[in-house]
Amino acid sequence: MSTGWRFKKRPALDYMLENLVGLYEIVVFTAEPGMTIxxxxxxxxxxxxxxxxxxxxxxxxxxxxxxxxxxxxxRDLSKVIVVDWNEESVKFHPDNHFNIPRWKGQDEDTSLVDLTSFLKTIALTEIEDVREVLKYYKQFPDPLAEFRNKQREYYEKQDVTQTEKRPQTIKKYFDYIM
Incomplete structure (x- = not known):
């Protein structure tokens, strides 16, 4: 029996959208044809x-x-972040690209949770030009893992308990993780 096409939602997609709406203008920009997507x-x-x-x-x-x-x-490109696994898709504006791993259907994937934390940090610190942040993290093979490590180091350095993970000043926090 044939079931036709099926789509699976990447884990934490709803979490990401709900946490970033209001902080960002969320745009889906895809190479897929409209009638399909x-x-x-x-x-x-x-x-x-x-x-x-x-x-x-x-x-x-x-x-x-x-x-x-x-x-x-x-839009002002100093405020635009394109999240994509394929850097070729944004080669006209590589400084605006943030690479995340391509999803292959794994249920245990946490990339969007980490991405949400990363993007919220950028939004809440009111960075003048997001491309500077993206450029910094682009130097690492896994930018989200590096962000997680910087975050963890910051919290350990501040001796903050798990329930108190709010930096005293967001700017101070962001300066540390970058």
Missing amino acids: FPVIDALDKKNLISYKLVRDSTHFVDGHHVKNLDRLN
């Missing part, structure tokens, strides 16, 4: 937390890849 996005985002959906016709086909042109967003 719109029903999937609608099924994944039941609370309509995603602000905009840009699809294949908003990309440029260059050297065999659909490239997301951030100039089409009409």
Whole structure:
């Protein structure tokens, strides 16, 4: 018996969307055609937390890849972070790219929990240009693991208990983790 196509939601997607809405304008920007991806996005985002959906016709086909042109967003690029596993998809604006591992369906994946913490930290510290932060973390093979390690080191250094994980000043915290 054939069941057709099935989609699986990456673990913690709802957690990420609910925690970042209001801090960020959340945009899905994909190389998939609209008629394919719109029903999937609608099924994944039941609370309509995603602000905009840009699809294949908003990309440029260059050297065999659909490239997301951030100039089409009409936003201040010092505030734009593109989260993607494929750096080729944002090669016009590599400084705005934050790499996360490609998801292969593992139920134990925690990347979006870590990503949420990373993005919340950036938002709450009111960084002037997010590209500086992204550039810093880009030097590490696993940027989210490095962020987690910096976070842990900070909390250990501050001798903060598990229930008190709020830095005294967010700026001081961010200066440490960067």
